[in-house]
Amino acid sequence: MGLSVHQRLVSPPVKRPYRxxxxxxxxxxxxxxxxxxxxxxxxxxxxxxxxxLHQTADQVVQAVIQEDADAVxxxxxxxAHLTLVPRVIDGLRELGRDDVLVLVGGIxxxxxxxxxxxxxxxxVFTPGAPLPAIGAWLGEALDERxxxxxx
Numbered sequence: 001m002g003l004s005v006h007q008r009l010v011s012p013p014v015k016r017p018y019r020x021x022x023x024x025x026x027x028x029x030x031x032x033x034x035x036x037x038x039x040x041x042x043x044x045x046x047x048x049x050x051x052x053l054h055q056t057a058d059q060v061v062q063a064v065i066q067e068d069a070d071a072v073x074x075x076x077x078x079x080a081h082l083t084l085v086p087r088v089i090d091g092l093r094e095l096g097r098d099d100v101l102v103l104v105g106g107i108x109x110x111x112x113x114x115x116x117x118x119x120x121x122x123x124v125f126t127p128g129a130p131l132p133a134i135g136a137w138l139g140e141a142l143d144e145r146x147x148x149x150x151x
Contacts, residue, residue, distance in 0.1 A: 018070040018142045023051040023060040025074055025084040033127075034075035037105060037134065041073075044135035057087030064092060064100055070142050071101040071122075081108055082115065089120045101141055105129070 022038040024031050031053050042048045049067050051060060064072050072092075074085060085104055092100050104116055105125040113124045122141060125134055 016146070017045060017047050018139070019047045019049065019067055020138070021049045021051060021060070021063050021067055021069045021072045023055050023063065023072060023074055023088075024053050024076075025055050025057055025060050025088065026076065026078050026080045027054060028076060028078035028080075029053060030077050031075070033077075033106065034073075036131070037073060037075065040131040041135055041138070044132070044139065046135070046138070057084055057091055060088050061091035061095065061097075064097060065095055069100060070145075071103060071138060073103040073105060076104065076106040076108070079107070081106070082112060085116055085121060086119050099145070101138070101145070103134075103138065105134075 020041055022034050022041070024034050034050065038048045038050045049063065049069065051063050055063075060072065060074070063069070072088065074088060076084065081104060085102070089102055092098055092102070098120075101122040102120060103123050103125065104121050106127075108116070108124055108126055116124055123137060
């Protein structure tokens, strides 16, 4: 027996309503994917803040700080991921928020994924990643972080 449409589109519930900033750093003007991810995460129980297009790395970091976010999802299609992602990660570290999970999504060459992870990216999602899998992964990762902070 197959899953209903609703069951296929919704991730399992999370321990608490985590806050996630979804951002489009750089000059890339395409945000449909970021909006789809933002809606999927919201539907999965996350509090989602979407920053809009053309954000600098500093603006993304400030949004994370101001919103007291648990995670930031960076959507990049422009090929500038190896420049922009480290700026966000470094900015978060400088402000004492290296606990924020950094996710990257978009057009990311396979060879760049290990490089991004070495920089501190928690996970990379490329086109075709199932929306429920993204929400489930993020919820589990944040739940694990939460459990580790309590211990």
